[in-house]
Amino acid sequence: MRKFTARIIIGIFFLIILMTSDIVTATDMRANNIAAQKNKNALMEKARMDAEMARKEAEESTNRILSDRNDLKKAISELKQQNLRLEKENQNLEYNLTQLANKENNLTAQLEEVDSVVKELVGFVRAGAKDLDALIDQSLQSSFAPNRGSLLKFLTNESKFPGMDDIHQMFELLFDEIKKSGEVRIENGPLVNRAGEDVSGKILLIGNFTAAYRIPKETGFLIYSDKSRRFFALSKLPPSRITKKIKQYMSGNSEDVPIDISRGAALRQLTHRLSLLDQIKKGGPIVWPILGIGLIALAIIIERLVYLFRSKMDSDNLMNQIHTLALDQAWEKCKEACSPYLKKPVPRILFAGINCCMHTNREDMENVVQEAILREVPRLERFLSTLGMLAAIAPLLGLLGTVTGMINTFQMITYYGTGDPRMMSGGISEALVTTMLGLSVAIPIMLCHTFLSRRVETVIGEMEEKAVSFINTVFKIRNGH
Numbered sequence: 001m002r003k004f005t006a007r008i009i010i011g012i013f014f015l016i017i018l019m020t021s022d023i024v025t026a027t028d029m030r031a032n033n034i035a036a037q038k039n040k041n042a043l044m045e046k047a048r049m050d051a052e053m054a055r056k057e058a059e060e061s062t063n064r065i066l067s068d069r070n071d072l073k074k075a076i077s078e079l080k081q082q083n084l085r086l087e088k089e090n091q092n093l094e095y096n097l098t099q100l101a102n103k104e105n106n107l108t109a110q111l112e113e114v115d116s117v118v119k120e121l122v123g124f125v126r127a128g129a130k131d132l133d134a135l136i137d138q139s140l141q142s143s144f145a146p147n148r149g150s151l152l153k154f155l156t157n158e159s160k161f162p163g164m165d166d167i168h169q170m171f172e173l174l175f176d177e178i179k180k181s182g183e184v185r186i187e188n189g190p191l192v193n194r195a196g197e198d199v200s201g202k203i204l205l206i207g208n209f210t211a212a213y214r215i216p217k218e219t220g221f222l223i224y225s226d227k228s229r230r231f232f233a234l235s236k237l238p239p240s241r242i243t244k245k246i247k248q249y250m251s252g253n254s255e256d257v258p259i260d261i262s263r264g265a266a267l268r269q270l271t272h273r274l275s276l277l278d279q280i281k282k283g284g285p286i287v288w289p290i291l292g293i294g295l296i297a298l299a300i301i302i303e304r305l306v307y308l309f310r311s312k313m314d315s316d317n318l319m320n321q322i323h324t325l326a327l328d329q330a331w332e333k334c335k336e337a338c339s340p341y342l343k344k345p346v347p348r349i350l351f352a353g354i355n356c357c358m359h360t361n362r363e364d365m366e367n368v369v370q371e372a373i374l375r376e377v378p379r380l381e382r383f384l385s386t387l388g389m390l391a392a393i394a395p396l397l398g399l400l401g402t403v404t405g406m407i408n409t410f411q412m413i414t415y416y417g418t419g420d421p422r423m424m425s426g427g428i429s430e431a432l433v434t435t436m437l438g439l440s441v442a443i444p445i446m447l448c449h450t451f452l453s454r455r456v457e458t459v460i461g462e463m464e465e466k467a468v469s470f471i472n473t474v475f476k477i478r479n480g481h
Helices: 002-024 026-138 140-144 150-155 164-181 240-250 265-272 276-281 287-311 315-327 331-341 345-356 362-380 384-416 422-478
Strands: 184-192 198-206 210-215 218-225 230-233
Touching (some): 026 164, 210 230, 287 384, 315 345, 331 345, 384 422
Antiparallel strands (some): 184 198, 198 210, 218 230
16 A cells, blocks of 8 residues: 555656646747656556556555454464463473472482381391301301302492392301301311321311311311411310310210310410429429429328338237236237237337336336337337428428519519510519419428328327226236236
């Protein structure tokens, strides 16, 4: 429409120009009028054509605009419907998003709970694997299976996650250990003997407590090393009675066998136990005088026991014989009855009384018998005073050794301080060993001295009793009773 109006205006403008041009050029009016008329007609035709064209274009433009308007309205309507649909979809998506967010939160909470439970279970599994690994390392059964428990190293690794198969294998290993730890069996296997050589022999396993071995030349206990998973022979052989028990059990001839319930601790103490000779060597020079006293006392005790044993006899029976013969005044026969026993004190006392009973009074006879008893007393009490003196000296020497040992200890402390207790152990050991040895010697000596003294007193009392009885018998006969 605008293009059409513009063309009309342009045509009118040219027309006015032409008309103005005709007025100005009045000199050539006719020619110009004709030319103007032609131009006018041409312009009019052109204007008409332009107007027609403009009209058509305007109509087309109007139709196109109307068509575009309808299309736009339709498009707007569709866009509005699409917008409504998108809004609904958006609302649905927002609702779904909210639901998914809630579900995600719930799943996250569940995941965290499950994860905490799983971590706790994995922690229990790893802790159990560590405990089982320590148990397997210390188990005597592992000596026969070097790779036993390798799975446990995997389970204790923090970067590894244990699976159900691993857990099942761990439980199988645990139950296998429980089963074998309750068994007593004999296996042929390697061991390190006391000379440090690798040998093979019969190994007796008593659960996880004790292991014993038997090789051609010796039988003893084994110590298990959990570092190398090997058996080592105890450096000292057990006493012969224990060795015999082990041999009999391994041969099937006995139903009992020694066992160390401390799982080797008591056996290790056996290797550090010192013999009496080793303890004596650690006692220093004072132990030798104490041992000398012990030997001297032992010799005296043996000699006195032998003497007193030989002096023992049935004096009541002899006294009855003499009493019967004395009633008949058969004094020679009384002497003959005493003659076989003159090496014993009681018969000697009676023999001395028989020799003087025929021509002496009671007082003289008592003096003779008392003199004979006094002669026997030194023989009976011989070395008893020496034995008592030795019993007193032995603990004094032990005390002397204690003092010298403590002096050595304090000298070590003065030179080296108290940083290393092993440097002081020598002096302390010397002090304790001499005290122990002195008391060990003195106590038996005192007991034997008391026993021998009581025995001597018994013999002396027996001599006096029999002497008085004989004198009374003699003088009863003399007095006619």
